[in-house]
Amino acid sequence: MDAKELIARRVAQEVKAGTLVNLGIGLPSLVANYVPADRGVFFQAENGVIGLGARPPEGMEDDHLTDAGGGFVTAVPGAASIDSAMSFGLIRGGHLDMTVLGGLQVDESGHLANWKVPGKMVPGMGGAMDLVTGAARVIVAMQHAAKGQSKIVPVCTLPLTALRRVDLVVTDLAVIEPTGVGLVLRERAPGISVETIRAATEATLVIPDTVPEMILT
Amino acid sequence: MKGLKPEAAAELIGEGASLMIGGFMAVGSPHRMIDAIVARGVGGLTVIANDTAMPGRGIGKLISAGLVRHVIASHIGLNPETQAKMIAGEITCDLVPQGTLIERIRAGGMGLGGILTPTGLGTEVEDGKQVIEVEGRRYLLETPLKADFALIGAWQADYIGNLSYMLTAHNFNPIIALAGRTVIAEAENIVPVGVIAPDAVKTPGVLVDHLLIRAS
Numbered sequence: 001m002d003a004k005e006l007i008a009r010r011v012a013q014e015v016k017a018g019t020l021v022n023l024g025i026g027l028p029s030l031v032a033n034y035v036p037a038d039r040g041v042f043f044q045a046e047n048g049v050i051g052l053g054a055r056p057p058e059g060m061e062d063d064h065l066t067d068a069g070g071g072f073v074t075a076v077p078g079a080a081s082i083d084s085a086m087s088f089g090l091i092r093g094g095h096l097d098m099t100v101l102g103g104l105q106v107d108e109s110g111h112l113a114n115w116k117v118p119g120k121m122v123p124g125m126g127g128a129m130d131l132v133t134g135a136a137r138v139i140v141a142m143q144h145a146a147k148g149q150s151k152i153v154p155v156c157t158l159p160l161t162a163l164r165r166v167d168l169v170v171t172d173l174a175v176i177e178p179t180g181v182g183l184v185l186r187e188r189a190p191g192i193s194v195e196t197i198r199a200a201t202e203a204t205l206v207i208p209d210t211v212p213e214m215i216l217t
Numbered sequence: 218m219k220g221l222k223p224e225a226a227a228e229l230i231g232e233g234a235s236l237m238i239g240g241f242m243a244v245g246s247p248h249r250m251i252d253a254i255v256a257r258g259v260g261g262l263t264v265i266a267n268d269t270a271m272p273g274r275g276i277g278k279l280i281s282a283g284l285v286r287h288v289i290a291s292h293i294g295l296n297p298e299t300q301a302k303m304i305a306g307e308i309t310c311d312l313v314p315q316g317t318l319i320e321r322i323r324a325g326g327m328g329l330g331g332i333l334t335p336t337g338l339g340t341e342v343e344d345g346k347q348v349i350e351v352e353g354r355r356y357l358l359e360t361p362l363k364a365d366f367a368l369i370g371a372w373q374a375d376y377i378g379n380l381s382y383m384l385t386a387h388n389f390n391p392i393i394a395l396a397g398r399t400v401i402a403e404a405e406n407i408v409p410v411g412v413i414a415p416d417a418v419k420t421p422g423v424l425v426d427h428l429l430i431r432a433s
Contacts, residue, residue: 047241064383070242083387088316121402130316163339
């Protein structure tokens, strides 16, 4: 199992039945592949659909039905199309049960930076700031390190996405829960030791007596 | 309502005008209108939109043609030309959180003096803005946005300018229809009055000043 699939499978376990969920583009969008259809989850794409479905069959794509990354999608039975004010009303107004976003850095306060690398990458925040501010639950799905550098840091050096403490961080090495007393190591990836995680993490982790392995179904 | 050819509609737009343009990554953008503006070559424009699409598509065509001086958008990451022109100083860019951008436009169109939002608190977005506390919670004051023109991409229009939209092509369109001083709509289908049921009208025709005639 590659790192992205491992992360997506673990995050999928956090998706509760009957909820409204927004998945960011890239790695987070893979989560939908591991959420069973009978869980009754509606996925929102912030460009304007509740009830996002999988890619349409080859040759059946329609220009009027895309996800927030501009990719062709379908809509599931019961879907609704909405304008951007309604879409962000859902997000900011506390109607969105969960969002899964990628990250550049998460720090010991649980702050997320994921929209800008000054001088290098200035794409704009899109919907990320509203999502982190407004969603009932925020999960960060990202690789533990990039180019050998830990993405879990004492204090974010990149511009913050919001002041809100994110609820869970799932990486290819670990599941980490930001809390009032710091970053608590909740689970290890299969075959990964606590020591390996500690060595790969620039931030200080709170390590409970037992840290179980992720159970990936 | 008398229909306009795209080139006649583009003639209404002067040098330095501000344009709100519907579309999300070019989905739901008024494509014939954009082509007519590019053909006219009117420059110094301010574009207010969710994004600048990608090179060669939708709003990206205005960027490529060098007609845009200022952009107010939530995301320019999928158009490297916008970023390159920003770095070269040819374009200035205000990046605004998407939910804040649409609400600033809504405020402009609906006669409100601004909006209070928690989005952006404690980030770069807060810089220079007033923080207001209401019932114990802090919010940023974000000011309303209006524009000289709103350019709308619709699915159906009837002869008096009632508009409906399809699926994810709604996006900014129904909201900018209130915030442009002159509203120009382009529809993929033009149907007799009454075909769009009253409950399906998302933009009432009274808001629309000009409707492009059908594509030939």
